[in-house]
Amino acid sequence: MVELAILIGLIAVGYFAGSAAERHHYRSIAEREEAFLHLPAITFKSSETLGDVAESRLVTGCAVISVDYFKRILAGLRALVGGRVKSYESLIDRARREAVLRMKEADPTADIIVNTRIETSSISKGPTNRESVGTIEALAYGTAIHLKKQGT
Amino acid sequence: MKYTPRRITENVNISKTSPLREFFTLLLGILAFLVGVYFLLGLAVNLIAPRISTGLEDRLASLFTAYYAAEEAESPVQAHLQALLDDLAAAADQHNRSYQVHVIVDPMVNAVALPGGHIVLYSGLLDQVRSENEVAMILGHELGHFANRDHLKGLGRGLVLVALSAAILGVDSKASQMLQSLLVTTEMRFSRKQELLADAWGLELLVRKYGHAGGATDFFRRVHEKERGKRFAYLFATHPYPEKRVRSLEMFIRERQIPVDETVPFSR
Numbered sequence: 001m002v003e004l005a006i007l008i009g010l011i012a013v014g015y016f017a018g019s020a021a022e023r024h025h026y027r028s029i030a031e032r033e034e035a036f037l038h039l040p041a042i043t044f045k046s047s048e049t050l051g052d053v054a055e056s057r058l059v060t061g062c063a064v065i066s067v068d069y070f071k072r073i074l075a076g077l078r079a080l081v082g083g084r085v086k087s088y089e090s091l092i093d094r095a096r097r098e099a100v101l102r103m104k105e106a107d108p109t110a111d112i113i114v115n116t117r118i119e120t121s122s123i124s125k126g127p128t129n130r131e132s133v134g135t136i137e138a139l140a141y142g143t144a145i146h147l148k149k150q151g152t
Numbered sequence: 153m154k155y156t157p158r159r160i161t162e163n164v165n166i167s168k169t170s171p172l173r174e175f176f177t178l179l180l181g182i183l184a185f186l187v188g189v190y191f192l193l194g195l196a197v198n199l200i201a202p203r204i205s206t207g208l209e210d211r212l213a214s215l216f217t218a219y220y221a222a223e224e225a226e227s228p229v230q231a232h233l234q235a236l237l238d239d240l241a242a243a244a245d246q247h248n249r250s251y252q253v254h255v256i257v258d259p260m261v262n263a264v265a266l267p268g269g270h271i272v273l274y275s276g277l278l279d280q281v282r283s284e285n286e287v288a289m290i291l292g293h294e295l296g297h298f299a300n301r302d303h304l305k306g307l308g309r310g311l312v313l314v315a316l317s318a319a320i321l322g323v324d325s326k327a328s329q330m331l332q333s334l335l336v337t338t339e340m341r342f343s344r345k346q347e348l349l350a351d352a353w354g355l356e357l358l359v360r361k362y363g364h365a366g367g368a369t370d371f372f373r374r375v376h377e378k379e380r381g382k383r384f385a386y387l388f389a390t391h392p393y394p395e396k397r398v399r400s401l402e403m404f405i406r407e408r409q410i411p412v413d414e415t416v417p418f419s420r
Contacts, residue, residue, distance in 0.1 A: 015172070030159075037157040074171060077178040086167040086174060093165045112155075 014069025021068070022090060029097050036104045041113040041142055050112060055146040059113060060139065061102030064123065065095040067134035075134075092120065095138035107144040116142035190309075190316060197308030201301045206249050209304065213268025229278065230255050236284065237271065237291050243360040244295055244353075251298070253291070261375065263290055265297040267304060280374060283415035285367025289354050296353025302346045351397055355404060364413035365405045369398045 067075075071087040078085050096118050103113065119139045204212075233253045241251050251269040259276040266272060271294045281287050297303050355368050376394035405412065 034159060037159060040155050040157060042155070070171070070175070074175050074178070077175070077182060080182055081178065084167065086169060087171055089166040093163065 010069045011073055012070075014071065014073070018068025018070055022094070025094055025098070029094065029101065032101050032105075033097070036101065036108075039104050039108065039110060039113065041100055041104060041116040041140075043114075043116050045115050050114075050145060050147060052148040053145055054148045056143050057107065058141065059103050059106040059110070059144040060141040061099045061104070061106060062137065062139045063095045063098035063102060064135055064137045065091050065098070067091060067136075072134050091136055092138070095120065095136050096140070099138040099140035103140040103142060109146070110144035111147045112145050113142040114145060116140065186316065190312060193312040193316070194305075194309050197312060198305055201304040201308055204301075204304055209267050213266065213270065227255060233273065233287065233291070236288055237295075239361055240288060240292050240295060240357045244292075244299065244357050251295070263294055265294040265303040269298065271295075281371055281418055282374075283367045283370065284418040285358060285362060285415040286371040287418055288361060289358050289368050289371065292354030292357035293350045294354075295357060296350030297346070299353055300346065300349055302350065305346075348397065348400055351401060352404060355401060355410075359410055362413070362416075363411075365410040366413045367415040368405065368412075369401050370415070372398045372401075 067088065071091070074087040075085050078087070099118060100116070103116070104110075107113075117140070119141075121137050121139075123135050123137050230253065233255065237251055237253045249269045251271060254270060254272045255278065256272055256274055258274040260274040261276045261280055262274050263277055264272045271291065273290070277290070278287075281290070355365060358368055359365055372394040376398065404410075
C-alpha cells in the first residue's frame with residue numbers, strides 16, 4: 001500500500017512538474033524562434049547562389065532533455081500494447097528546436113546557416129532499464145555564412 | 153531564390169491528445185485485461201482445487217510449513233487447542249487427513265487455514281476469546297475452509313497472480329510494478345461467500361460438539377465492537393463485516409431452532 005502511494009506520488013509529481021517545465025520551455029522556444037526569424041537555417045549544401053562569402057564557420061547547438069516520471073510510465077504502458085509513443089514526441093521536438101536555436105545563438109550575426117543537420121541520440125543508458133535516466137540529446141550543426149556586404 | 157522566414161504555427165510533430173486520458177485509458181484497459189485473465193484462471197483453479205489429492209497437497213504444504221514450525225511458540229494452550237480441533241474434526245467426519253493447530257505470537261487478530269491441514273492461530277486472536285465455544289467456532293470455521301478446499305483455491309489464485317505478473321509484465325519495469333501492486337491490494341484470499349459458508353460449517357460443528365450454539369457469535373460481536381468506526385479497514389478485508397456474519401449466523405440459529413446455552417470458559 002505504501003509502495004503504491006509512493007508510486008502515485010511520483011507519477012503526480014512527474015505529471016505536474018513535467019508539464020509545467022514543458023509549457024515553460026515551449027514559451028521560451030517560441031520567443032527565441034521569433035527573435036531569430038532573420039537568420040535562416042537551411043539544408044542546402046552549397047552556398048554558391050548566395051553571393052560572395054566573407055566568412056564561413058562550423059556552428060553547433062546541442063540540447064539534452066530528460067523524460068519525466070509520468071511520461072516514462074505512460075511510455076511503459078504504451079510499450080505493452082504498442083502504438084505511437086505520444087508522450088515522447090514532445091521531448092524530441094523540444095530537443096530538436098532547442099538545438100537549432102542554440103546553433104543560431106552560436107553565431108547570431110551570420111547571414112545564413114547552410115547544410116543544417118540534426119542528429120538525435122539517447123544518452124545515459126544504464127546497465128538495466130531501471131538504472132538508466134531516460135534522456136535524449138539533439139545536436140544541430142551547420143555552416144554559418146557571413147556574406148560580403150554590398151558596396152564594400 | 154528568395155527566402156521568406158515563417159514562424160511555426162502548427163506543430164505536426166507532436167500529437168494533440170491529452171496525455172492524462174491516454175494514461176488512464178491504457179491503465180484501465182490493461183488492468184481490465186489482467187483482471188479478466190486472472191478471473192478465468194481463478195475459475196480454472198476452482199475446478200482443479202477439489203481434485204488435488206491429499207498427497208500432492210502435503211507436498212505443496214511442505215514448501216512453507218517449515219516457516220510456521222519455526223515461528224511457533226511452545227505453550228500448554230496449544231495442546232488444549234489441538235485436543236479441541238481433534239474433537240471437531242472427528243465430529244465433522246473429516247478423517248481423510250490429520251489437522252494441526254499452530255499458535256504464532258503476533259498481535260494480529262486472525263486465523264488461517266493452510267494446505268496440509270495446518271491451522272494457524274495468531275495470539276492476538278487468542279487474547280480476544282473468552283470461552284472455549286468461541287475457539288471451537290473459529291476452528292470449525294477453518295475446518296469449513298478445508299472441507300470446501302478454499303485453502304487450495306486461495307493458494308492457486310496466489311500462484312496465478314505471481315505467474316501472471318512474472319510472465320506477462322516482466323519483473324523489471326516500473327509500469328508492471330504498479331499493475332502488480334494494484335492487483336495484490338485488491339486480491340482477496342477467500343471470497344465473502346466462502347467465508348459465510350465456512351461460518352455455517354463452523355456452527356454445525358459447534359452444535360455437534362456442545363449440543364447448542366452458545367458462543368457462536370460472541371467473538372465476532374466483540375471484534376465488531378472494537379472495529380466500530382473503522383469501516384474503511386474492511387474495504388480490502390478478507391473477511392466480511394463481523395456485523396454481517398453475526399446476523400447471518402443468528403438467522404441460521406433461529407431458523408433451525410438451535411438451543412443457545414451456557415459457554416465453557418477458555419483459560420490460557
